[in-house]
Protein backbone atom coordinates (compact mmCIF):
# COMPACT_ATOMS: atom_id res chain seq x y z
CA UNK A 1 0.00 0.00 0.00
CA UNK A 2 1.39 3.45 -0.90
CA UNK A 3 1.56 5.70 2.12
CA UNK A 4 1.73 8.94 0.10
CA UNK A 5 -1.92 8.48 -0.97
CA UNK A 6 -4.99 9.10 1.25
CA UNK A 7 -6.65 5.95 2.57
CA UNK A 8 -9.83 6.27 0.47
CA UNK A 9 -7.77 6.14 -2.77
CA UNK A 10 -6.27 2.75 -2.06
CA UNK A 11 -9.30 1.04 -3.49
CA UNK A 12 -8.43 2.60 -6.83
CA UNK A 13 -4.89 1.27 -6.71
CA UNK A 14 -6.23 -2.23 -6.24
CA UNK A 15 -8.00 -2.01 -9.60
CA UNK A 16 -6.09 -2.95 -12.70
CA UNK A 17 -5.56 0.39 -14.46
CA UNK A 18 -7.09 -0.84 -17.74
CA UNK A 19 -10.17 -1.81 -15.77
CA UNK A 20 -10.10 1.50 -13.98
CA UNK A 21 -9.98 3.37 -17.25
CA UNK A 22 -12.76 1.32 -18.86
CA UNK A 23 -15.04 1.69 -15.83
CA UNK A 24 -14.17 5.25 -14.98
CA UNK A 25 -17.58 6.57 -16.02
CA UNK A 26 -19.33 4.18 -13.60
CA UNK A 27 -17.39 5.44 -10.62
CA UNK A 28 -18.73 8.19 -8.37
CA UNK A 29 -17.66 11.79 -9.09
CA UNK A 30 -15.49 11.59 -6.00
CA UNK A 31 -13.55 8.72 -7.54
CA UNK A 32 -13.51 10.31 -10.97
CA UNK A 33 -11.71 13.28 -9.53
CA UNK A 34 -9.41 11.00 -7.60
CA UNK A 35 -8.63 8.97 -10.71
CA UNK A 36 -7.47 12.07 -12.55
CA UNK A 37 -5.53 13.37 -9.61
CA UNK A 38 -3.73 10.10 -9.18
CA UNK A 39 -3.12 8.94 -12.74
CA UNK A 40 -2.88 11.95 -15.01
CA UNK A 41 0.41 13.28 -16.32
CA UNK A 42 0.62 16.68 -17.93
CA UNK A 43 2.99 15.37 -20.58
CA UNK A 44 4.12 11.88 -21.58
CA UNK A 45 7.34 11.85 -23.59
CA UNK A 46 7.99 8.68 -25.60
CA UNK A 47 11.75 8.21 -26.10
CA UNK A 48 14.58 8.83 -23.63
CA UNK A 49 17.14 9.92 -26.21
CA UNK A 50 18.58 13.44 -25.96
CA UNK A 51 15.51 14.92 -27.66
CA UNK A 52 13.07 13.44 -25.13
CA UNK A 53 15.28 14.16 -22.15
CA UNK A 54 16.00 17.78 -23.15
CA UNK A 55 12.28 18.34 -23.64
CA UNK A 56 11.22 16.63 -20.42
CA UNK A 57 13.88 18.42 -18.40
CA UNK A 58 12.53 21.86 -19.38
CA UNK A 59 8.89 20.88 -18.79
CA UNK A 60 9.80 19.37 -15.42
CA UNK A 61 11.62 22.54 -14.44
CA UNK A 62 8.58 24.63 -15.36
CA UNK A 63 6.49 22.56 -12.96
CA UNK A 64 4.74 20.11 -15.28
CA UNK A 65 4.11 16.55 -14.22
CA UNK A 66 6.05 14.75 -16.95
CA UNK A 67 7.22 11.16 -17.43
CA UNK A 68 9.53 9.73 -20.09
CA UNK A 69 8.97 6.22 -21.51
CA UNK A 70 11.64 4.22 -23.31
CA UNK A 71 11.60 0.72 -24.73
CA UNK A 72 15.19 -0.02 -23.81
CA UNK A 73 16.82 -0.81 -20.48
CA UNK A 74 19.09 2.20 -20.64
CA UNK A 75 18.95 5.90 -21.31
CA UNK A 76 20.19 8.01 -24.18
CA UNK A 77 19.01 6.17 -27.33
CA UNK A 78 21.75 6.55 -29.93
CA UNK A 79 23.95 8.16 -27.28
CA UNK A 80 24.85 4.70 -26.02
CA UNK A 81 27.47 3.15 -23.77
CA UNK A 82 27.88 -0.57 -23.13
CA UNK A 83 29.85 -2.24 -20.35
CA UNK A 84 32.09 -5.29 -20.93
CA UNK A 85 34.04 -6.79 -18.02
CA UNK A 86 35.41 -3.81 -16.08
CA UNK A 87 35.37 -1.35 -18.93
CA UNK A 88 32.90 0.36 -21.23
CA UNK A 89 32.70 1.78 -24.74
CA UNK A 90 30.51 4.09 -26.77
CA UNK A 91 28.92 2.23 -29.65
CA UNK A 92 26.62 5.10 -30.72
CA UNK A 93 27.46 8.81 -30.67
CA UNK A 94 31.23 9.12 -30.40
CA UNK A 95 31.58 12.55 -28.83
CA UNK A 96 29.86 15.89 -28.44
CA UNK A 97 31.20 18.99 -30.16
CA UNK A 98 30.03 22.56 -30.59
CA UNK A 99 27.66 22.23 -33.50
CA UNK A 100 25.43 25.16 -32.55
CA UNK A 101 23.97 27.07 -29.64
CA UNK A 102 22.45 24.05 -27.83
CA UNK A 103 25.63 21.97 -27.77
CA UNK A 104 27.57 25.12 -26.84
CA UNK A 105 25.20 25.65 -23.94
CA UNK A 106 25.48 22.02 -22.86
CA UNK A 107 29.27 22.11 -23.02
CA UNK A 108 29.30 25.45 -21.24
CA UNK A 109 27.38 23.96 -18.33
CA UNK A 110 29.45 20.80 -18.22
CA UNK A 111 32.81 22.52 -18.59
CA UNK A 112 31.99 25.32 -16.16
CA UNK A 113 32.01 23.18 -13.06
CA UNK A 114 34.84 20.74 -13.66
CA UNK A 115 38.27 21.48 -14.97
CA UNK A 116 38.56 19.32 -18.07
CA UNK A 117 41.68 18.50 -20.03
CA UNK A 118 41.48 21.37 -22.48
CA UNK A 119 43.99 23.61 -24.11
CA UNK A 120 44.38 27.31 -23.31
CA UNK A 121 42.58 28.53 -26.43
CA UNK A 122 39.69 26.23 -25.61
CA UNK A 123 38.84 28.36 -22.59
CA UNK A 124 38.38 31.44 -24.85
CA UNK A 125 35.28 30.16 -26.52
CA UNK A 126 32.29 31.91 -27.92
CA UNK A 127 29.89 30.34 -25.46
CA UNK A 128 26.53 32.09 -25.32
CA UNK A 129 26.55 34.94 -22.84
CA UNK A 130 22.93 34.74 -21.83
CA UNK A 131 21.77 31.45 -20.43
CA UNK A 132 18.13 30.95 -21.31
CA UNK A 133 17.51 27.22 -21.39
CA UNK A 134 19.90 25.67 -18.92
CA UNK A 135 19.86 21.92 -19.11
CA UNK A 136 19.62 21.10 -15.41
CA UNK A 137 19.79 23.08 -12.22
CA UNK A 138 21.79 20.59 -10.19
CA UNK A 139 25.56 20.89 -10.53
CA UNK A 140 25.90 17.60 -8.61
CA UNK A 141 24.58 15.80 -11.70
CA UNK A 142 27.31 17.13 -13.96
CA UNK A 143 29.66 14.58 -15.48
CA UNK A 144 33.31 15.46 -16.07
CA UNK A 145 34.33 15.97 -19.68
CA UNK A 146 37.65 15.42 -21.36
CA UNK A 147 38.73 16.57 -24.75
CA UNK A 148 38.56 13.61 -27.18
CA UNK A 149 39.78 12.68 -29.69
CA UNK A 150 43.02 14.49 -28.94
CA UNK A 151 44.61 13.58 -32.24
CA UNK A 152 41.99 12.92 -34.94
CA UNK A 153 43.34 12.02 -38.37
CA UNK A 154 41.94 11.31 -41.78
CA UNK A 155 42.82 8.47 -44.12
CA UNK A 156 42.80 8.83 -47.87
CA UNK A 157 41.55 5.30 -48.43
CA UNK A 158 41.08 5.60 -52.19
CA UNK A 159 44.85 6.03 -52.48
CA UNK A 160 45.35 3.29 -49.87
CA UNK A 161 43.79 0.84 -52.31
CA UNK A 162 46.42 1.44 -54.95
CA UNK A 163 48.89 -1.35 -55.62
CA UNK A 164 52.05 0.49 -54.57
CA UNK A 165 50.51 1.87 -51.38
CA UNK A 166 49.32 -1.53 -50.20
CA UNK A 167 52.96 -2.62 -50.26
CA UNK A 168 54.62 0.56 -49.08
CA UNK A 169 52.35 1.10 -46.06
CA UNK A 170 49.74 3.77 -45.55
CA UNK A 171 51.27 6.19 -43.08
CA UNK A 172 51.87 8.88 -45.70
CA UNK A 173 48.15 8.79 -46.56
CA UNK A 174 47.13 9.90 -43.09
CA UNK A 175 46.72 13.57 -42.34
CA UNK A 176 45.18 15.87 -39.75
CA UNK A 177 41.75 17.00 -40.96
CA UNK A 178 41.50 20.75 -41.26
CA UNK A 179 37.93 21.18 -40.20
CA UNK A 180 37.58 19.04 -37.08
CA UNK A 181 36.02 21.02 -34.23
CA UNK A 182 37.17 20.33 -30.68
CA UNK A 183 35.03 17.61 -29.19
CA UNK A 184 34.47 16.11 -25.76
CA UNK A 185 33.43 12.93 -23.97
CA UNK A 186 32.70 11.89 -20.41
CA UNK A 187 35.37 9.21 -19.71
CA UNK A 188 32.71 7.04 -18.04
CA UNK A 189 30.83 6.90 -21.36
CA UNK A 190 28.57 9.12 -23.45
CA UNK A 191 25.46 8.01 -21.59
CA UNK A 192 26.68 10.15 -18.70
CA UNK A 193 25.33 13.06 -20.76
CA UNK A 194 21.91 11.39 -20.98
CA UNK A 195 21.98 10.65 -17.25
CA UNK A 196 22.79 14.30 -16.63
CA UNK A 197 19.80 15.40 -18.70
CA UNK A 198 17.61 12.82 -16.94
CA UNK A 199 18.44 14.17 -13.49
CA UNK A 200 15.28 14.44 -11.38
CA UNK A 201 13.04 13.08 -14.15
CA UNK A 202 10.55 10.22 -13.93
CA UNK A 203 11.98 7.89 -16.60
CA UNK A 204 10.18 4.57 -17.10
CA UNK A 205 12.49 2.15 -18.90
CA UNK A 206 11.50 -1.04 -20.69
CA UNK A 207 8.21 0.60 -21.66
CA UNK A 208 7.73 0.14 -25.39
CA UNK A 209 4.69 2.23 -26.29
CA UNK A 210 2.54 0.61 -28.97
CA UNK A 211 -0.77 2.46 -28.96
CA UNK A 212 -2.22 5.90 -28.31
CA UNK A 213 -5.95 6.34 -27.59
CA UNK A 214 -7.59 9.72 -27.26
CA UNK A 215 -10.32 9.98 -24.63
CA UNK A 216 -12.17 13.01 -25.95
CA UNK A 217 -14.56 13.19 -23.00
CA UNK A 218 -11.78 13.38 -20.46
CA UNK A 219 -9.40 15.28 -22.76
CA UNK A 220 -6.51 12.91 -22.18
CA UNK A 221 -4.40 10.29 -23.97
CA UNK A 222 -4.18 6.72 -22.84
CA UNK A 223 -0.65 5.51 -23.62
CA UNK A 224 -0.49 1.75 -23.93
CA UNK A 225 2.77 -0.16 -23.45
CA UNK A 226 3.44 -3.42 -25.31
CA UNK A 227 3.71 -5.23 -21.97
CA UNK A 228 0.09 -5.21 -20.85
CA UNK A 229 1.10 -5.89 -17.24
CA UNK A 230 2.47 -2.32 -17.14
CA UNK A 231 -0.10 0.32 -16.20
CA UNK A 232 -1.04 2.53 -19.14
CA UNK A 233 -0.41 6.12 -18.16
CA UNK A 234 -2.76 8.99 -19.03
CA UNK A 235 -1.55 12.38 -20.16
CA UNK A 236 -2.90 15.71 -21.40
CA UNK A 237 -0.19 15.84 -24.07
CA UNK A 238 2.07 13.28 -25.76
CA UNK A 239 5.41 13.93 -27.44
CA UNK A 240 6.91 11.24 -29.65
CA UNK A 241 10.66 11.84 -29.36
CA UNK A 242 11.66 8.84 -31.50
CA UNK A 243 13.18 8.44 -34.99
CA UNK A 244 10.53 9.28 -37.62
CA UNK A 245 10.09 5.68 -38.89
CA UNK A 246 9.37 4.57 -35.30
CA UNK A 247 6.78 7.34 -34.85
CA UNK A 248 4.71 6.21 -37.85
CA UNK A 249 3.11 3.07 -36.30
CA UNK A 250 2.16 5.11 -33.25
CA UNK A 251 0.64 7.88 -35.37
CA UNK A 252 -1.24 5.24 -37.35
CA UNK A 253 -2.50 3.62 -34.13
CA UNK A 254 -4.46 6.68 -33.01
CA UNK A 255 -7.97 5.88 -31.82
CA UNK A 256 -10.87 6.59 -31.55
CA UNK A 257 -10.69 9.06 -34.40
CA UNK A 258 -8.63 6.63 -36.45
CA UNK A 259 -7.24 9.71 -38.14
CA UNK A 260 -3.54 10.36 -38.15
CA UNK A 261 -2.37 13.99 -37.94
CA UNK A 262 -2.36 15.98 -41.18
CA UNK A 263 1.43 16.05 -41.14
CA UNK A 264 1.92 12.25 -41.10
CA UNK A 265 3.08 12.34 -44.74
CA UNK A 266 5.88 14.70 -43.69
CA UNK A 267 6.98 12.08 -41.16
CA UNK A 268 6.76 9.34 -43.79
CA UNK A 269 9.03 11.36 -46.08
CA UNK A 270 11.90 11.44 -43.56
CA UNK A 271 14.75 9.13 -44.57
CA UNK A 272 17.18 7.45 -42.21
CA UNK A 273 20.24 5.46 -43.16
CA UNK A 274 21.47 2.52 -41.11
CA UNK A 275 24.93 2.14 -39.63
CA UNK A 276 26.90 -0.71 -38.08
CA UNK A 277 29.27 -0.28 -35.15
CA UNK A 278 31.74 -3.08 -34.56
CA UNK A 279 33.52 -3.11 -31.24
CA UNK A 280 36.65 -5.16 -30.69
CA UNK A 281 38.71 -5.79 -27.55
CA UNK A 282 42.37 -6.60 -28.32
CA UNK A 283 45.51 -7.78 -26.62
CA UNK A 284 47.65 -4.65 -26.13
CA UNK A 285 50.78 -6.23 -27.64
CA UNK A 286 48.95 -7.15 -30.87
CA UNK A 287 48.45 -3.52 -31.96
CA UNK A 288 50.93 -0.75 -32.85
CA UNK A 289 50.13 1.40 -29.81
CA UNK A 290 52.52 3.80 -28.12
CA UNK A 291 51.92 5.99 -25.05
CA UNK A 292 51.29 9.61 -25.92
CA UNK A 293 54.31 11.56 -24.57
CA UNK A 294 52.05 14.16 -22.89
CA UNK A 295 49.30 12.05 -21.35
CA UNK A 296 50.76 8.55 -21.31
CA UNK A 297 47.55 7.28 -22.94
CA UNK A 298 48.19 4.67 -25.68
CA UNK A 299 47.65 5.97 -29.22
CA UNK A 300 47.81 4.24 -32.59
CA UNK A 301 51.25 4.78 -34.10
CA UNK A 302 51.77 4.99 -37.88
CA UNK A 303 55.21 6.17 -38.92
CA UNK A 304 55.61 9.57 -37.30
CA UNK A 305 51.84 9.96 -36.84
CA UNK A 306 49.77 8.94 -33.85
CA UNK A 307 46.01 9.04 -33.67
CA UNK A 308 43.07 8.08 -31.45
CA UNK A 309 40.38 8.54 -34.11
CA UNK A 310 40.54 8.10 -37.85
CA UNK A 311 38.00 9.33 -40.41
CA UNK A 312 37.85 7.40 -43.67
CA UNK A 313 35.77 9.76 -45.84
CA UNK A 314 36.40 8.05 -49.15
CA UNK A 315 36.08 4.38 -48.23
CA UNK A 316 33.13 2.26 -49.31
CA UNK A 317 32.92 0.14 -46.16
CA UNK A 318 34.67 1.85 -43.26
CA UNK A 319 33.67 5.38 -42.21
CA UNK A 320 35.43 5.87 -38.90
CA UNK A 321 37.73 4.14 -36.38
CA UNK A 322 38.02 5.24 -32.75
CA UNK A 323 40.42 3.99 -30.11
CA UNK A 324 37.65 4.10 -27.54
CA UNK A 325 39.84 2.92 -24.66
CA UNK A 326 41.85 6.14 -24.99
CA UNK A 327 38.82 8.00 -23.58
CA UNK A 328 39.68 6.66 -20.15
CA UNK A 329 43.00 6.59 -18.33
CA UNK A 330 41.93 3.47 -16.47
CA UNK A 331 41.54 1.03 -19.34
CA UNK A 332 44.43 -1.39 -19.98
CA UNK A 333 42.63 -3.31 -22.71
CA UNK A 334 42.61 -1.58 -26.11
CA UNK A 335 39.01 -1.29 -27.33
CA UNK A 336 38.36 -0.09 -30.86
CA UNK A 337 35.03 1.05 -32.30
CA UNK A 338 34.65 0.78 -36.09
CA UNK A 339 31.74 2.46 -37.85
CA UNK A 340 30.54 1.44 -41.28
CA UNK A 341 29.50 3.66 -44.15
CA UNK A 342 25.81 4.20 -44.94
CA UNK A 343 26.21 2.37 -48.25
CA UNK A 344 27.69 -0.76 -46.69
CA UNK A 345 25.06 -0.74 -43.90
CA UNK A 346 22.19 -0.33 -46.39
CA UNK A 347 23.35 -3.47 -48.20
CA UNK A 348 23.63 -5.55 -45.02
CA UNK A 349 20.98 -4.09 -42.74
CA UNK A 350 18.74 -7.17 -42.96
CA UNK A 351 21.52 -9.76 -42.73
CA UNK A 352 20.81 -12.33 -40.05
CA UNK A 353 24.43 -13.15 -39.23
CA UNK A 354 25.77 -9.95 -37.70
CA UNK A 355 29.05 -11.72 -36.87
CA UNK A 356 29.81 -12.01 -40.59
CA UNK A 357 28.96 -8.34 -41.11
CA UNK A 358 31.36 -7.44 -38.30
CA UNK A 359 34.09 -9.65 -39.80
CA UNK A 360 33.76 -7.86 -43.15
CA UNK A 361 34.24 -4.47 -41.49
CA UNK A 362 37.24 -5.70 -39.47
CA UNK A 363 38.83 -7.19 -42.61
CA UNK A 364 38.54 -3.85 -44.34
CA UNK A 365 40.04 -2.04 -41.34
CA UNK A 366 42.92 -4.54 -41.21
CA UNK A 367 43.58 -3.98 -44.89
CA UNK A 368 43.43 -0.18 -44.72
CA UNK A 369 45.57 0.08 -41.59
CA UNK A 370 47.94 -2.65 -42.67
CA UNK A 371 47.31 -4.48 -39.39
CA UNK A 372 46.11 -8.12 -39.76
CA UNK A 373 45.62 -8.40 -35.97
CA UNK A 374 42.49 -6.25 -36.29
CA UNK A 375 40.74 -9.32 -37.73
CA UNK A 376 41.43 -11.27 -34.58
CA UNK A 377 40.02 -9.48 -31.53
CA UNK A 378 39.74 -11.20 -28.13
CA UNK A 379 36.05 -10.35 -28.21
CA UNK A 380 33.81 -8.63 -30.72
CA UNK A 381 30.33 -7.11 -30.66
CA UNK A 382 28.24 -5.76 -33.51
CA UNK A 383 25.56 -3.13 -33.12
CA UNK A 384 23.06 -2.57 -35.92
CA UNK A 385 21.61 0.96 -35.92
CA UNK A 386 18.62 0.53 -38.20
CA UNK A 387 17.87 4.23 -37.81
CA UNK A 388 21.42 5.53 -37.49
CA UNK A 389 21.52 8.92 -39.21
CA UNK A 390 18.78 11.05 -40.69
CA UNK A 391 19.63 11.68 -44.35
CA UNK A 392 16.52 13.61 -45.34
CA UNK A 393 15.36 15.82 -42.44
CA UNK A 394 12.05 17.60 -42.07
CA UNK A 395 11.64 20.59 -44.35
CA UNK A 396 9.81 22.86 -41.94
CA UNK A 397 10.55 26.17 -40.22
CA UNK A 398 9.90 24.63 -36.78
CA UNK A 399 12.07 21.77 -35.50
CA UNK A 400 9.01 19.73 -34.47
CA UNK A 401 5.49 18.82 -35.60
CA UNK A 402 2.45 19.43 -33.45
CA UNK A 403 -1.32 19.13 -33.57
CA UNK A 404 -4.16 19.98 -31.21
CA UNK A 405 -6.59 17.59 -32.91
CA UNK A 406 -8.04 15.55 -31.37
CA UNK A 407 -5.68 16.30 -28.45
CA UNK A 408 -2.23 17.78 -27.98
CA UNK A 409 0.32 15.56 -29.77
CA UNK A 410 3.79 16.33 -31.08
CA UNK A 411 6.77 14.72 -32.79
CA UNK A 412 10.38 15.73 -32.18
CA UNK A 413 13.84 14.35 -32.85
CA UNK A 414 17.17 15.11 -34.48
CA UNK A 415 15.44 14.41 -37.81
CA UNK A 416 13.41 17.62 -37.46
CA UNK A 417 16.44 19.68 -38.47
CA UNK A 418 19.42 17.38 -39.11
CA UNK A 419 21.13 14.28 -37.80
CA UNK A 420 23.21 15.20 -34.78
CA UNK A 421 23.10 15.91 -31.07
CA UNK A 422 22.62 19.65 -31.71
CA UNK A 423 19.48 18.86 -33.71
CA UNK A 424 18.13 16.56 -30.98
CA UNK A 425 18.60 19.21 -28.28
CA UNK A 426 17.16 21.95 -30.48
CA UNK A 427 14.06 19.94 -31.29
CA UNK A 428 13.52 18.78 -27.70
CA UNK A 429 13.77 22.24 -26.23
CA UNK A 430 11.71 23.88 -28.98
CA UNK A 431 8.80 21.47 -28.57
CA UNK A 432 8.93 21.95 -24.79
CA UNK A 433 8.35 25.69 -25.33
CA UNK A 434 5.52 24.97 -27.75
CA UNK A 435 3.83 22.49 -25.40
CA UNK A 436 4.13 24.95 -22.57
CA UNK A 437 2.41 27.60 -24.69
CA UNK A 438 -0.36 25.18 -25.47
CA UNK A 439 -0.89 23.94 -21.93
CA UNK A 440 -0.46 27.19 -20.10
CA UNK A 441 -0.62 30.72 -21.43
CA UNK A 442 1.43 32.16 -18.53
CA UNK A 443 4.96 33.23 -19.42
CA UNK A 444 7.83 30.80 -19.14
CA UNK A 445 9.76 31.27 -15.90
Ligand SMILES: Cc1cc2nc3c(=O)[nH]c(=O)nc-3n(C[C@H](O)[C@H](O)[C@H](O)COP(=O)(O)OP(=O)(O)OC[C@H]3O[C@@H](n4cnc5c(N)ncnc54)[C@H](O)[C@@H]3O)c2cc1C
Pocket residue numbers: 046047048049050051052069070071072075076077078079091092093094095096097207208209210241242243246275277339385387388389412413414415419420421422424
Ligand atom coordinates in the same frame (compact mmCIF):
# COMPACT_ATOMS: atom_id res chain seq x y z
C1 LIG B 1 26.81 5.20 -34.70
C2 LIG B 1 26.39 6.63 -34.46
C3 LIG B 1 27.34 7.59 -34.15
C4 LIG B 1 26.96 8.92 -33.94
N1 LIG B 1 27.92 9.83 -33.61
C5 LIG B 1 27.56 11.10 -33.34
C6 LIG B 1 28.53 12.06 -32.91
O1 LIG B 1 29.72 11.75 -32.76
N2 LIG B 1 28.11 13.34 -32.67
C7 LIG B 1 26.79 13.72 -32.84
O2 LIG B 1 26.45 14.88 -32.62
N3 LIG B 1 25.85 12.82 -33.22
C8 LIG B 1 26.20 11.54 -33.46
N4 LIG B 1 25.25 10.62 -33.81
C9 LIG B 1 23.84 11.07 -33.93
C10 LIG B 1 23.23 11.23 -32.53
O3 LIG B 1 23.45 10.06 -31.79
C11 LIG B 1 21.73 11.50 -32.69
O4 LIG B 1 21.56 12.66 -33.48
C12 LIG B 1 21.00 11.74 -31.38
O5 LIG B 1 21.45 10.89 -30.37
C13 LIG B 1 19.49 11.57 -31.63
O6 LIG B 1 18.76 11.69 -30.42
P1 LIG B 1 17.18 11.47 -30.42
O7 LIG B 1 16.74 11.62 -29.01
O8 LIG B 1 16.54 12.38 -31.42
O9 LIG B 1 16.92 9.98 -30.93
P2 LIG B 1 17.37 8.58 -30.26
O10 LIG B 1 18.68 8.74 -29.59
O11 LIG B 1 17.25 7.56 -31.34
O12 LIG B 1 16.27 8.34 -29.14
C14 LIG B 1 15.01 7.78 -29.41
C15 LIG B 1 14.60 6.89 -28.24
O13 LIG B 1 13.26 6.46 -28.46
C16 LIG B 1 13.14 5.14 -27.99
N5 LIG B 1 11.96 4.55 -28.64
C17 LIG B 1 11.74 4.37 -29.96
N6 LIG B 1 10.49 3.85 -30.17
C18 LIG B 1 9.92 3.72 -28.94
C19 LIG B 1 8.65 3.25 -28.49
N7 LIG B 1 7.71 2.80 -29.34
N8 LIG B 1 8.40 3.23 -27.15
C20 LIG B 1 9.33 3.69 -26.26
N9 LIG B 1 10.56 4.14 -26.65
C21 LIG B 1 10.85 4.15 -27.97
C22 LIG B 1 14.47 4.49 -28.36
O14 LIG B 1 14.73 3.36 -27.53
C23 LIG B 1 15.45 5.64 -28.09
O15 LIG B 1 15.98 5.58 -26.78
C24 LIG B 1 25.60 9.29 -34.02
C25 LIG B 1 24.62 8.32 -34.32
C26 LIG B 1 25.02 7.00 -34.53
C27 LIG B 1 23.97 5.96 -34.83
